[in-house]
Amino acid sequence: MMLKFSILVVCLLVANLCHEVQGQGNFKKRVREELKNQKARIDRLESAVFGAGGATVTMKIENSLVPESRQYNVSVPAGNTVFQMMVAATMQFSDFTFRDTYYPSLASHFIDSINGLAGSTADKTFWRFEDGNGAAFDRGVDLINVYNGDVIVFRFTSWATPATEHP
Structure with a gap:
């Protein structure tokens, strides 16, 4: 269940990220930074939904x-x-x-x-x-x-x- 939730969240966040950075300079650097931020958001969501630790x-x-x-x-x-x-x-x-x-x-x-x-x-x-x-x-x-x-x-x-x- 947690894995399916994580995959769904990642897919939605990557789609959103691509839409946001499309056409902007420094695409690779921006994508790396945004993925790092999204990973932190996913970790916080999983802790809230599935319990910390x-x-x-x-x-x-x-x-x-x-x-x-x-x-x-x-x-x-x-x-x-x-x-x-x-x-x-x-x-x-x-x-x-x-x-x-x-x-x-x-x-x-x-x-x-x-x-x-x-x-x-x-x-x-x-x-x-x-x-x-x-x-x-x-x-x-x-x-x-x-x-x-x-x-x-x-x-x-x-x-x-x-x-x-x-x-």
Whole structure:
């Protein structure tokens, strides 16, 4: 999302710049100066829209049914949602994938599968979404923001057995 926003802003600013400096002397020098100014404007806009500073968030993928886990340290702007963090992880790690379904009535995505492992109604399995202390979130992945040092756990589990808190 941030990359698309940045590209759009750059395209609009370059088009505006070319229009402004067309026909003026010292074209190359003026373009360089103006691009430098526009870069500073983009940085300020991104900070205002996406939050200042970056965050490294630990995302753990755990399987309660078969002892297996994977951990990713994902870099995102502070304040991004967990869903945005997951999208960023697909770009930062070639071995991380996920599928989701968006539910407008909940204003959030439901995580259908992670790294090819999908929940199943027949098997009574799903991806539980927790904080670093093992407590399940009461909102969807689009409604939780992450900050530097956060730990987010996706635990594959079954609703056929009682949920237990994990340390």
